[in-house]
Amino acid sequence: MHKSRRRYKNIININKPMDYLCLEENINDLQSQFKFIENFIIGESYLGKNINLVRIGNGARKVIYIGSHHAMEWLTSMILMRFIEDFCKSYIFSEKLYGYDPEYILQTRTIYIIPMLNPDGVDLVLNGIGEYNPVRSRLMQMNNGSDDFSQWQANARGVDLNHNYDADFEILKELETKAGIFEPGPTRYGGEYPESEPEVSAVASFIRADGDISLLAALHTQGEVIYWQYKDIIPPKAKIFANLIAKSTGYKLEYPDEEIASYGGCKDWFISKFNRPGFTIECGKGQNPLPISDFVGIYNYIAKALTLLAMN
Numbered sequence: 001m002h003k004s005r006r007r008y009k010n011i012i013n014i015n016k017p018m019d020y021l022c023l024e025e026n027i028n029d030l031q032s033q034f035k036f037i038e039n040f041i042i043g044e045s046y047l048g049k050n051i052n053l054v055r056i057g058n059g060a061r062k063v064i065y066i067g068s069h070h071a072m073e074w075l076t077s078m079i080l081m082r083f084i085e086d087f088c089k090s091y092i093f094s095e096k097l098y099g100y101d102p103e104y105i106l107q108t109r110t111i112y113i114i115p116m117l118n119p120d121g122v123d124l125v126l127n128g129i130g131e132y133n134p135v136r137s138r139l140m141q142m143n144n145g146s147d148d149f150s151q152w153q154a155n156a157r158g159v160d161l162n163h164n165y166d167a168d169f170e171i172l173k174e175l176e177t178k179a180g181i182f183e184p185g186p187t188r189y190g191g192e193y194p195e196s197e198p199e200v201s202a203v204a205s206f207i208r209a210d211g212d213i214s215l216l217a218a219l220h221t222q223g224e225v226i227y228w229q230y231k232d233i234i235p236p237k238a239k240i241f242a243n244l245i246a247k248s249t250g251y252k253l254e255y256p257d258e259e260i261a262s263y264g265g266c267k268d269w270f271i272s273k274f275n276r277p278g279f280t281i282e283c284g285k286g287q288n289p290l291p292i293s294d295f296v297g298i299y300n301y302i303a304k305a306l307t308l309l310a311m312n
Contacts, residue, residue: 005093012082014295017074019126020049020119026081027052027115034088036106042114043202046156047134049119051202054084059108063215063310066114066203069162069266070153070187071121072289075298076219079283080115083303087111098307109310112213117199120156124149125289142185150289151186155199158184159191162218163260165204165269166194167230172263179260190264204269215241215309216270216278219302221290223282225254230271230278231262238277244308245281249301281305 011029012018018026027039043051065083067076089095091102105111116122129136129147135156142158143149154160163172172190181188195201207213226249228242242253256262267278284290284298 005089008089010085012078012085014078014082014299015292017126017292018078018081018116018122019074020116020123023052023077023081023116023119024050027054030054030081030084030088034092036091037084037088042206043198045118045120045199046197047120049123051117051119051199052115053206054113054115056084056087056111056113057106057109059106059110060212061108061310062110062112062210062213063217064112064114064207064213065306066117066216066218066266068116068118068122069218070160070220070288071118071125071149071155072151072153073219073221074116074122074126075221075290075292075295076283077116077122078295079219079299079302080113082299083306084113084115086303098304100307100311105310111310114203117203118155118161121152121154121161124152124156142183149186153187154185154189155197157191157197158186158189159197160188161197161200162220162266163188163190163264164195164197164200165264165266167265167268167272168263169194172260175260175263181260188260194264200266203266207270213274214276216267216276217306217309218266218278218280220280220282221288222284222286224249224251224285225282226251227256227267227280227282228253228277229255230268233271233275235271235275235277238271241277241309241312242279244312245279245305248305248308249281251281251301279309 090097270278
């Protein structure tokens with residue numbers, strides 16, 4: 001263990017947006033520095049990038065946190081990576097993490113974190129289309145001929161990953177038709193069938209294979225609201241956890257008022273298939289993509305909520 005914080009230099013740079021290459025480097029650095037965390041590759045994106053899953057602890061109660069379903073919401077990847085680092089620092093310095101003993105967390109909890117589910121999309125938003133992108137022409141076509149991908153939400157196949165889950169997918173497709181969405185594009189297109197996308201298939205397959213994950217939280221931006229139920233399904237303890245998040249963040253509990261946003265989502269799938277608490281946490285407030293300068297104002301509230309969700 002480190003004896004002094006003065007010798008420790010933060011790995012996660014909160015002043016620079018995190019693309020896929022930065023994520024990979026940060027995960028490698030965290031693993032080198034902290035031997036008690038593990039990283040697994042649970043799948044690959046459409047363009048062959050790793051879908052990383054970091055595991056903290058090996059206890060019986062399991063939770064999973066997911067970032068960057070949507071490409072321009074890359075700030076959520078930074079939140080989760082900084083959360084991992086802060087947990088590790090609290091452990092090596094023998095400090096409490098939002099009132100909890102990190103050693104106790106390691107022994108009694110398993111926290112799964114997928115920091116960046118959509119690495120292809122995040123790179124599009126942060127780094128642009130690039131001359132050598134293998135699907136450049138197709139992406140440009142889906143983006144109405146523009147090389148500005150700053151507002152892109154989907155993956156590299158033009159599928160909105162948070163509409164690709166098996167949660168009333170048939171209703172979603174009907175609503176897409178009514179909204180004039182017939183093909184892949186920057187946002188809202190849910191794919192040809194549930195889990196058609198390798199990114200969604202990877203996370204859904206992992207959750208099914210584990211079988212014991214008791215709670216899911218997917219981080220998004222923006223709005224400072226929490227979505228916590230699916231239709232009339234309210235899993236045991238879901239309202240308790242929802243109120244816990246609301247109290248620690250100051251965010252409001254809400255139900256989606258836009259019909260097309262109410263189906264095919266990650267937390268909707270988790271709630272409907274497992275009858276366990278699932279949450280969409282819309283971090284921060286403003287216009288996506290939120291600026292890097294918003295990170296500090298968002299982080300502590302979300303990190304506290306994530307800690308409380310794991311420990312209660």
